Amino acid sequence: VxxxxxxxxxxxxxxxxxxxxxxxxxxxxxxxxxxxxxAQIKLRAERLGEDALDVPALAETDLDAVIATLVAERPDACVIDSIQTMHCAELAAGPGSVAQVREVAGRVLRVAKATGTAVVLVGHVTKEGALAGPRVLEHLVDCVLQFEGERERTYRTLRALKNRFGSTSESGVFEMRAGGLVEVLDASARFVGEATGKPGSVVLAAMEGSRPLLVEVQALVSPSELVPPRRAATGIDRNRLALVLAVLARHGGVAVGASDVFVNVVGGVRVEEPGADLAVAIAVAGATRGLAPAGEKPVACFGEVGLTGELRSVAHHERRLAEAAKFGLAVVSPEVAPSLRAALRAALTPRGGMSEVGIPA
Ligand SMILES: Nc1ncnc2c1ncn2[C@@H]1O[C@H](COP(=O)(O)OP(=O)(O)OP(=O)(O)O)[C@@H](O)[C@H]1O
Ligand SMILES: [Mg+2]
Known part of the structure; x- marks a missing residue:
């Protein structure tokens, strides 16, 4: 792994x-x-509790020594933290170089197979978020897991990018606490509870792997002095945001050409699926017009925005609906609104006299 x-x-x-x-x-x-x-490992183990303290630890960067220990101890499971720091003395290249990482991974793999040890290799990632080192690393292992989230936020998600012996659609949401990581069993409840329901906020019925997850998407639109104005996205793809803004302007009657646009998925969650488009569109439209969903509860939505202003269905429609129903949220989806305009009208109603403009029919 x-x-x-x-x-x-x-x-x-x-x-x-x-x-x-x-x-x-x-x-x-x-x-x-x-x-x-x-000493540092022990310090952390103390924070994590008794079981973690029982794990034998080896502070070592020399590959030969690590492999000797593996062969001698034959553990059932072993973690190597991290592959980039391991060093094979026979190679001249420094630790973390492509040659070293490939050699270390290859040798650990052979030993793991020979001793029947399950090995977890911890890998660094590049600035762009891809795994550092040679691509061959990802081919060698049975399973590639990505642990992500924002450092300052408490929520982190673990998802599988590759799995030889199982589904890649499983994922887990964790929260970092003083006592370590705690699995968040009902992340949806928390996010829905925190959703503001104000203009610029909407709940997205997203999929985290095979699990539905309700997250709040927020947008802020403010007049800009900058040319071109700022487009900032946290938790969603910037290109996707640009596309949604263009479709909103062309087909939704909401132009934000002279404004800064900030979009944020609350809680440090990353949503990388086209189903998030509609939430972005509703949040931006709501923020621009000062419109919010009518009623006490926020509106949930999902759907892909097409380039001609249509809404397209996304996978796991039923699961998303069921998750929203669990919290009694009304849902705007491609199934009830064929076009972006229809969806905006369904989701947003004038409120509080901030704007009476509404979304043109
Ligand atoms: N006492 C604490 N209470 C809450 N959170 C803590 C505490 N101590 C550490 N943390 C959290 O744990 C994180 C560090 O975790 P960890 O060392 O497992 O990260 P890592 O991914 O292994 O980092 P690196 O890439 O540097 O090895 C910190 O960023 C901090 O958020
Ligand atoms: Mg570490």
Whole structure:
């Protein structure tokens, strides 16, 4: 298993806790760290509780020593944190270089197969968020997991990018607490509870792998002095935002050409699916016009925005509907609104006299 994630996201915490749980279940474990000293590992384990303290730790960067320990100890599960810090003495290249990473991964793989050890390799990611190192790394392993979220936020999601022996659509949402990472079992409830329902806010019925997740999408539109105005997106793809803004202007009657637009998925969640388009459109339109959904509760939505102003269906329609129904939210989706304009009209109603313009029919 290869686990990737940006610095400080909690890779070491997650893997330490996983080994702790395994060791608590009577499995033999080993935690190899090339980044932290034994004292630092112990410090973290103390924070994570008893089981994590029981995990034997090895602070080592020399590959030969690590492999010798693996062969001698034959643990059931082993974490190598991180592959970029491991160093094979026979190669001249520095640790983290392509040659080193490839060699280290290859040798660890052979030993893992020979000893029957499940190995989790922790990998660094590049600035763009891709796994650092050679692509061959991703081919070598059985499973590639991505741990992401924003460091300052508490929510992090773990999702599978590749899985030889199972579905890649499983995912988990975790929250970083003092005692370690805690799985958030009902993230939807939390996000819906926090949703403001004000103009510029809408609930998106997203899919986190195979699980539906309700998240709040917020937009702020404010007059700009800048040419071109600012377009900032957190949690969604910038290109997707540009596309939605263009369609909104052309087919939705909402032009934001002279305004800064900020869009944010609350809670540090990243949504990378076309189903988020409609939420972005509704949030931006609501923010521009000062319109919010009528009624007490926020409106949930999902759907892909097409270039001709139509709404397109997205996968897992039923699951999204069921999740919204659980919280009693009205849903605007391609099934009830064929076009972006119809969806905007369904989701937004004039309120509080801020704007009486409405969305033109
Ligand atoms: N006492 C604490 N209470 C709450 N959160 C903490 C505490 N100590 C550490 N953290 C969180 O844990 C994070 C570090 O976790 P961890 O060391 O597992 O990250 P990492 O992904 O392994 O980082 P690196 O890439 O540097 O190895 C910090 O960014 C912080 O958010
Ligand atoms: Mg770490």
């Amino acid at each position: 290869l686990l990737g994630g940006s610095p400080g996201i909690g890779k070491s915490t997650l893997t330490s806790m996983a080994l702790g749980n395994l060791s608590g279940a009577g499995r033999r474990t080993l935690y190899v760290s090339g980044e932290e000293s034994a």
